[in-house]
Amino acid sequence: MIFDSLDVSYGEMWGSYRGMTHRSPMSRALAARKHAAGKDYAVLLSAREQPLALVEYWPGRMWRVYLFDDRSWCMQMIDLEPHGTGLLLAQRNTRWQFPNDQAHLYGKWDVQETTTVSADGHIEVKSEFAGLRGGSPESSHAGAHGPSSVSGRRLAMPVEDFLCPAPEFGDWQVFAPLLTQQGHESASTIVLNDRSVDEGSGPLRATGIEHLFNPGACETREGPGVVEPIDAGVLRITSGRLAVSDPGWTSNLRTVTVPLGRFLQIIGSLVDACR
Incomplete structure (x- = not known):
């Protein structure tokens, strides 16, 4: 997909939920307060009603980005942690391959490839093959389904290749370059459109x-x-x-x-x- 604008909405963190929109939406103002307080929330970046990235803000100024392909399948997860002043390091990048729609629906991958980057640029790439047993995206961090075989390799690259700016609240354009990893192409200038719910429309609103x-x-x-x-x-x-x-x-x-x-x-x- 080629995009020159992104629709932005906010909600609670998704975790292992495999939907394509927020289960618990929130206003931009509430998300901003959570960000200032160091509390978790999620940002959904979409184009033409198609999800492109789900960005989760974690305590400790860490970020997790889920990337969607042209089928709106969640195919990738990137964990970013603070690295120096004003920068984030893509410390872990996990990709999945699914054999069919039903396997994706239930999170049963055939292949899971995880690239881990150290602060000094040392890289380990590990490929896990599920075989007949199948795996799930959660297995990369929760051990839900073990692989039937594993292969790996090590290499070294400049750590600068894995850095991106740490965004202030609302600066979601910094994540646009990550979308190219799932085949999406951005224009030189990207417009952000706020599609969040109104303040007070969520479950925290009190009356009487x-x-x-x-x-x-x-x-x-x-x-x-x-x-x-x-x-x-x-x-x-x-x-x-x-x-x-x-x-x-x-x-x-x-x-x-x-x-x-x-x-x-x-x-x-x-x-x-x-x-």
């Missing part, structure tokens, strides 16, 4: 939260109850940032900007009216 702190009788899904506000002490904000989440799910925190200072914490305690 003030009712949780109004004392008195209330109705709940389990029946009548009484709200009793409780003094939870003083919260000191020294950084100007506050991370919030569901108490039972703390892996994907939302970070918001708040004023500096000391604030009284109030908890709205729900008491069973029948006790």
Whole structure:
């Protein structure tokens, strides 16, 4: 595919999900806050409604890029880690070969080739052949399906051949050269089109939260109850940032900007009216 523009959308990290669009989309603003806080998120780069690359931002300023071919098959995974100031090293590049559509659907590759690059430019290329047992993209990092045979070779190349700029948030053009590895060709100038969802349209949007702190009788899904506000002490904000989440799910925190200072914490305690 030849492209001169890329559609950009944001969502949660995909992991081993083999779809072609975000399962959990998010707004650009939320993704930007996650980036600033060092939290993970994913960027999908598409053209003509066809996915070209999924870029995942990992804690520690690491990136993972999944590349799609003209069939919208995910055929490659590149892990990039910080290398010096403002640069990323393509430390591991994994490619897969699938015999047919059904094998790709279930992630059963015939051949997996992994190129590993050290910081000084030493390179190891390992080819794994699945044979009758088959393999999966997850096996390259999770050991899901072992290969039936392995071959490898070592060589040396300038480490500069494996470097790219580390992007600031929104500078997704830096990943465009990687798309050529799956046969896509970019114009000299690439326009980015924001296709993300609106702010607050995702699952983190709260409505009617003030009712949780109004004392008195209330109705709940389990029946009548009484709200009793409780003094939870003083919260000191020294950084100007506050991370919030569901108490039972703390892996994907939302970070918001708040004023500096000391604030009284109030908890709205729900008491069973029948006790």
